[in-house]
Amino acid sequence: MQRPDTPRQHTQSQHTQPPDTQPQDTRQTPEAPLLRRTSTVRVPVRGRAWFVERRTIGLVVGCVVAMLGLGFVGLSYGTSWATPGEVFGALTGLEPSVVIAEWRAPRVVAGILFGAALGVAGAIFQNLTRNPMGSPDIIGLDAGAYTGTLLVMTVFAGTSVTVAFGAVAGGLVTAALVYSLSRSNGLSGMRLVVIGIAVNAMVTALNNWLVLRAELEVAMAAVGWNSGSLNGIDWEDLIVPLAVIAVLLVVIGLRASALQQSALGDSIAVSTGVPLERQRLLMVLVGVGCTATVTAVAGPVMFVALAAPQIGRRLARAPGIPLLPAALTGAVLLQLADIIAQMLLAPVSLPVGVVTTAIGGGYLIWLLAQEVRRR
């Protein structure tokens, strides 16, 4: 480079080029290696190291802040706003409040926990089908879990534990049905999605029929969360789902690297040492488990599983469809949707599924258009 000439050239070129083109060019070269070193953080662990993307750390911090903020709003909001002092008093137990601690708090926790579970379930199935539309709510697994729930409720008049088992069984049966219908000359993600959408429609019709022919009382309860709702959830409803979801998240968290490795295609997954069959089975079980556990308590909450993994992936700018961003984004999304659902037609509290469906429906249209254009 001819240093002495640069200023003169620069003034000359100002007429033809955007004025800051040249300084930007010279600035970028020395900065590039710096950027490379700072995009990940190296966390030393006993002579080894764990690399974390800086963006992922940012996302974790951002989501935790959002959850705390939304959580605070969730605890404050109700038939009347609680003051921050009342909320802190209730949380610390200094100023006990049944409304905040027993009514609003479980709802906030459920929003976070169920959102995370749905986000992870979505990420698992989108990885499995290698398709952004291959999420459990789209391919009928929510509806299937709901069928199981309805059957146990109406036919066997089950308790919350048997309802949960019914939901898992319903989800697994639907998964098996979709899988067997879409399996011909190997498995194609798009084929599975299209068949899943059809199965979803049929199972939803079955659900409606089940509700219609049920006893009036049961039917009224069922319709209440037909579209997914966190209304009236209390701590007792949450104990079993909390434990189940925690276990499922730990299990899939330990297999997360194998899950990401599978994204390189079946051949590379196997040749780099992923036990593919076992891994897939585990993924289906955890994915259906998460979906069904949420459905058993809250009904089919649509579109969180579809949208959260894709939003999380873009926010984290991570390769593939990572689990942690999906879980965090899912938690924030469902929490936000639930607050909107409570406020929109206040004092009437809408089912949260109405809000997620309204927002997610638009997203699905956009996604479909993208997929069609790609073909």
Added chain:
Amino acid sequence: MTTRLSAQDVTLSYGERVVSTRLSLDVPDGAFTAVVGPNGCGKSTLLRAFVRLLKPGEGTVSLDSRSVSDFPAKALARELAFLPQDPLAPEGITVRQLVARGRYPHQSLLALWTTADEQAVAEAMVTAEVEDFADRPVAELSGGQRQRVWVAMVLAQDTPYLLLDEPTSFLDITHQYRLLALLSRLRDEGRTVIAVLHDINQACRYADHLVAMKDGRIAAEGTAADVVDAALIKDVFDLPSVIVADPVSGTPMVVPE
């Protein structure tokens, strides 16, 4: 000639469709083995059987006289690295991140990185000449660059064996020869290379051991000078030809009539 990796009397099939029956092949250690043959002759299928992507109906594929199906998944992946024709790059992955995936079989449950892991990734990127664009997204690269990234990924796996299924297809001629030169350099460094190649003349020039396949069986094997003649090319490819000496390497060169 010593052999650690071999297939004995294997029958290979996809469902009902039988590709090979009672096929045997000993892969010479530390050599460049090229497998050639017409489309659909079972070359790729044989490679897939070696890396356990296809379980033989009969017979065994063994490494050190132990059936590959008895190896734990990651243990076999530390011996045999495989580059298929259709690897998938996850959306948004960078070159460095993709190459790092080659370390999977060396890592524990929590994917903690050792200095050895970091070194292997850095060395693989230098060897495959991809370090210049290490932080670019794979999706933005040209076909030739992308193929070198995948080669870097299997190199990072740090295995004594490299199996590659048509690594030169979709590359322009310059990149084809660069890749083949890289593979022979790896052979010189002591690795065993097994590649399915489309171009018979490239196979003759670079391979120490040439395996010609037809209809799922091995028609001939040995050094190119020993096995390649007009009769073999007529038999395997159904192509009348004249064999001349390659003016650069002196190896047999097939010139179609």
